[in-house]
Amino acid sequence: MTNQHTPAKLDPLLHQPVRTRIAAFLAARGETTFGELKKALEISDGNLDSHMKKLVASGYIIVRKVEGKGRPQSFYSLSEPGRTAFRAYVAALQTMLGL
């Protein structure tokens, strides 16, 4: 029998207001910078930083540092595990919410 009345657990790394938006943004956009994300989400630097750190530490997001003439800039994108986790997360939501 299918466990229809036990809603599946949701990945806490992705199921959080700021991080879900980051993941969705990245899934749609592919690659982004700190500044672009900050503008899109309208949150403080510190807040964005701590969420990005967590996502990078977990391996869901990859940073590509581009060394140029100035300060190296970071480009963020979903890693393959991140993409997979995001897909699973969305599927879990769909099931749970009957979408």
Next chain:
Amino acid sequence: MTNQHTPAKLDPLLHQPVRTRIAAFLAARGETTFGELKKALEISDGNLDSHMKKLVASGYIIVRKVEGKGRPQSFYSLSEPGRTAFRAYVAALQTMLGL
């Protein structure tokens, strides 16, 4: 133009692993008890209690106390504002995730 690159904010009362599951469960079931919820979600008493308290305090969930011969039992259900908020939350997710 539509603000397509600024993912909408998600109601923090609903966008939390345990509470999303509570809301989804209630939306599907209509009314439930503490024990049933505890069994369905597999979380500790204290944890469930604190989330229920928050949901009740916010007005998203209504408690109906049934006085019987013994200890009065509580039946929980989504209030009308709760149902509305949940609908809006689901809609926001759909938009954000492109569902």
Next chain:
DNA sequence: CTATATACTCTGAAAAACAGAGTTACCTTA
């Protein structure tokens, strides 16, 4: 009567979220 179970509530610890100040380096513009 004792043990067990349900239905909660309370308390406190641990973790998460967040803001703002600080750092480095470029890029104006006066």
Next chain:
DNA sequence: TAAGGTAACTCTGTTTTTCAGAGTATATAG
């Protein structure tokens, strides 16, 4: 060319949230 502004982060500390487990009241089984 020096001062001011800004982008891109990082660091630190406070507040808020999450969570587990112990505690309380009542009922029921043996």
